[in-house]
Amino acid sequence: MITRPLIRASFIGVVYAALTACQPAGEPNSADPAGQAAAPSKPVSADPPIYDTALSLDSLYTVPSIAGTPPRAAAWSGDGERLAFLWNDAGRPFHDLWVCEAADCTPRRLTRHGETASDRITDTGISEVVWGETGSQKLVYVLGGQLHGLNGKGEPVTLDSQRASVHQLSRSPSGQRIGFVDGGPVSPRYFEFEPGGGLWVRGTGTDAEAARQLVPTEHDYQYVESHQWSDDGRSIVFIMADRGAVPEREIHYVYNGEKQIRRVRRAFPGDPTTRRRIGVVDVDSGALRWLDRRDELRPVWGYDISADGTRLLVNESDFLIKEHVIDVYDLATGARSNFLTRADPANVIPGWQARWAPDDRGMIILTDRDGYYHLYYKAAADTEPVAITAGEWEVESFSVDPDEELIYYVANTPHPAERHLYRVAVTGGEPERLSRRSGTHQPVYSPGHERAAVIFTNDTTPPDLYLNGLEPELEGVQVTRSPGDEFDALPWATVRYPRFNSHVDGTELVGRLLLPPDFDPEHRYPLVVGSIYPNTVRNRWGGGSATPIWGLDQHLVARGYVVFAVDVRGSWGHGRAFSQGLLGDYGGIDTDDLESGIRHLIGQGFVDPDRVGIWGWSYGGLMTLMSLSRKSDLYAVGVADAPATNVWHAFPEQMWVMGEREGADYPERYERMSALYQTDGIEDPLMILHSTADSVVMFSDSLAFTEKLIAREADFEFVPLPAASHVWANGDLTRRRFGYRKIVNFLNEHLQP
Structure with missing residues (x-):
């Protein structure tokens, strides 16, 4: 028993006016009161009534939240004319399905599942959505782990009641099929697994091709971690993760007066970790090829199928992220060749990204080889990367528009706290800034890069959805208004x-x-x-x-x-x-x-x-x-x-x-x-x-x-x-x-x- 008075280990059940100076457009107010004399000590006023x-x-x-419920999961139709997204306009946690036309930006609600849902903040409603065929109104979404869609009358229907842990919805290029994963680590407590984890495909309509499994799993701790369709829709590249060798540990605790035991796959430093295999599967025949990686314990930071469907770039590193490597695989033979290798014994951030350049003429690579994460063009394995962007700032993400040979990217300039949209030619040159309002811009680009759906937020504005025309000096049009009426006051x-x-x-x-x-x-x-x-x-x-x-x-x-x-x-x-x-x-x-x-x-x-x-x-x-x-x-x-x-x-x-x-x-x-x-x-x-x-x-x-x-x-x-x-x-x-x-x-x- 603890009796000493100093111990209180109680196990309870459980600066100033100058700061408002104006700042340059797009930069947060960073005025700093440096050099001012210390203010005299003075008691702070009583608590404000607010x-x-x-x-x-x-x-x-x-619930409802005064700051509102942020929209999420924006998805463009194949023709780039319509946008689907998930939202709750009443500030409740449940997300229903909404759409808007790019021409007028007026949001329209398509489902009302949330009207009969609870207000538990863990009940977040629809989790994913994709469009079907270009020009159609077909939409497929995930609710409660099951596939749902809209029938010809626009009414919600269950498309598949056999699979109950669906996630990773993906749309084939034609929109006639979707891919998805059923099972695997779908719990928010991601050390827990549902049985399954394999890759499936099906048609997008209510009377379309039934779901069939393309890639099965061998045990409960194996699962498809990610996948990507080829541009012709004939094949899918995927990563199969396997946590079978990761040690199982027991978490003991008491809940509702009873002892509970959770068994989780949890590695400590030095323990066996997740293995990752890369495979390519033919969608029609189901024929599967596994690619020969350098080491299945190496993390994969991204991959991309070439436009002609013949090659795959894999952006990876050693486990300690001290050696960055990009390998290229011939998808017909499985042969591997090295495109880039760069060692940095002191590296602690894996910010590398890579995509094929237009017409598969080399790669666009995001790397910090010159001190900051910037974009480079590398034409071939035996050529040096050429800088596309430069400066004492960094690129966070990018997307390549192959038709116009442009790169759209997000960067933390003109201030480290900002995230703005820019574009630049693949050949380099002066970047164009496409977002004006100071804050954080998170884009989802339309298929032809004519527009972007942007989740925008800043220090005084909770996240909302905007449509940006991707032209300099053109402000985005606000689609949603999430905070409650009292927020601004x-x-x-x-x-x-x-x-x-x-x-x-x-x-x-x-x-x-x-x-x-x-x-x-x-x-x-x-x-x-x-x-x-x-x-x-x-x-x-x-x-x-x-x-x-x-x-x-x-x-x-x-x-x-x-x-x-x-x-x-x-x-x-x-x-x-x-x-x-x-x-x-x-x-x-x-x-x-x-x-x-x-x-x-x-x-x-x-x-x-x-x-x-x-x-x-x-x-x-x-x-x-x-x-x-x-x-x-x-x-x-x-x-x-x-x-x-x-x-x-x-x-x-x-x-x-x-x-x-x-x-x-x-x-x-x-x-x-x-x-x-x-x-x-x-x-x-x-x-x-x-x-x-x-x-x-x-x-x-x-x-x-x-x-x-x-x-x-x-x-x-x-x-x-x-x-x-x-x-x-x-x-x-x-x-x-x-x-x-x-x-x-x-x-x-x-x-x-």
């Missing part, structure tokens, strides 16, 4: 993007800063650094996170906090030297980057240096614990959510950063990056939250961490969340509000906003 009403956690996390946080230099090596860093709308530079505000993670500095609603922290951030700002995130080393978009700074240094240079940002804000005078808190989830939890251990004088409190305390239990892919489990500096290298071995420096109040059924970060690792804290009689609280997944905040709304309320109350207690 904190108790519209910006409370109960109001921000409810609320005092949301003001977002800024300060730049500052690392206090360790002088590298320029950028942060994302949330300020109260009535920000007063003469106040000293408490600062919450978090939720910390790589790639958090994004001009989009909620910033950059896999968890729904947008409401938590807004609630904290309304409560009187300043909230701050930093693109730490290892983040994409800042160049190779920046990302490679993380190599072998989890919990080291990344936490130094956070400290640099905090020092910068304190130097502006509006942050109280005695009231700085930090919190993060998963890897962010590791950074939180390492920050508290290494920099206890900097922080007043910390919250670690599902913290990855033990890198020996990380994913094998974390070896990209951690390195092999061998060498002269092993195991000291792994111990240095594991918070489990850094508990002695933790002096600040700490809260740990963790789901008991987490199969990504082991709950037992948090227990091991708390054992060490208890042995030191440390001051901490522990909040277990029963039976939830690693991303527990994405599940039940009641649990989300409970967990976020625990975080807020703990921060309030120690930072006193």
Whole structure:
């Protein structure tokens, strides 16, 4: 029994006016209060009334959502004249099927399944949609794991009741057939598998060709991971993943008063990992050929069938992503030849992409060979790549228009937080910017690249669907309006993007800063650094996170906090030297980057240096614990959510950063990056939250961490969340509000906003 008064391990059931200066078009407001004298300390005003009403956690996390339900899964008809997408115009979680004509952009709802559905946030409705034949109204979609479509009267009908775990819908070039996978890792907790996982085809109409299996699987842990049709529709290339050799582990927990056991295939560093075979199958005959890969343990980052259907490029690397390789296969004979090989012993980000150039004349390759991820044209295996784009910014994705010999791409310029649309000739030249509004643009191009369906969002605008005509200076036309009517009237946080230099090596860093709308530079505000993670500095609603922290951030700002995130080393978009700074240094240079940002804000005078808190989830939890251990004088409190305390239990892919489990500096290298071995420096109040059924970060690792804290009689609280997944905040709304309320109350207690 714990009796010492310092131990609180309670297992609960579970800056200023200049910042508003105008910025160049398309660039977020990044004015930075550098060089100003520190403001005098002054008590912060009482809680604004809005904190108790519209910006409370109960109001921000409810159904219907005040921020609306983002549209998703945009799909163009074969002629590029119509667009199908999934949406809910009432802010409820269930997505129904909608269409709009490219000519007038007026959305029209085709299904009403959501009218009889529950409001559980896990019941997200229709998951995928594809069009049938060009010029027809045929649509095929997935609901509840089954194939559905529309009959001649436009009424929803079930197309196939025999298969119940359908996903990966794909449309043949003619639209007469669709491909899909039935079974495999379809659960959100992706370590769990449904039986099956093979590749199927069928016709698109209600009276069309019945479903038939093209590629079967041999056991339950084998599944088709992805597939692509050839341009003539005669064959499909696919990747067959096999997790049969991955160790099976048991996750023990208690739920509803009963012991539960989940068995998952979960590898640790050094364990056997997923094997991947590449096959090509003839759609009519079912004839199957397996291609001879260099090593089936090598990850595949993409593949592309040539326009004439004779060759396949495979974009891959070694497991530790230190050698990038593009191989070409002759699909008739299976013969393999090398097109590109490039080694980089310090690489930590696999951002490579490759597509065939127009008329199959070489390849368009996305690589960071010159320091930043840019587009290159490589005509043949024995020629050097020629740069198409260049600059101290990076290309995120691209699409090739073979008819016009143009490349459409998304890049983080003119500011690291932005994602804008551009196009450039295959031969290079000055790129044309096709999006104007500052924020994040995610395009789905029509078949002929005449238009793009764009999901647009920025710091003040939740995601919505726009149609972009892909011409310079032409603004997209808004198709959906997702936020509720009251959204625009609320005092949301003001977002800024300060730049500052690392206090360790002088590298320029950028942060994302949330300020109260009535920000007063003469106040000293408490600062919450978090939720910390790589790639958090994004001009989009909620910033950059896999968890729904947008409401938590807004609630904290309304409560009187300043909230701050930093693109730490290892983040994409800042160049190779920046990302490679993380190599072998989890919990080291990344936490130094956070400290640099905090020092910068304190130097502006509006942050109280005695009231700085930090919190993060998963890897962010590791950074939180390492920050508290290494920099206890900097922080007043910390919250670690599902913290990855033990890198020996990380994913094998974390070896990209951690390195092999061998060498002269092993195991000291792994111990240095594991918070489990850094508990002695933790002096600040700490809260740990963790789901008991987490199969990504082991709950037992948090227990091991708390054992060490208890042995030191440390001051901490522990909040277990029963039976939830690693991303527990994405599940039940009641649990989300409970967990976020625990975080807020703990921060309030120690930072006193």
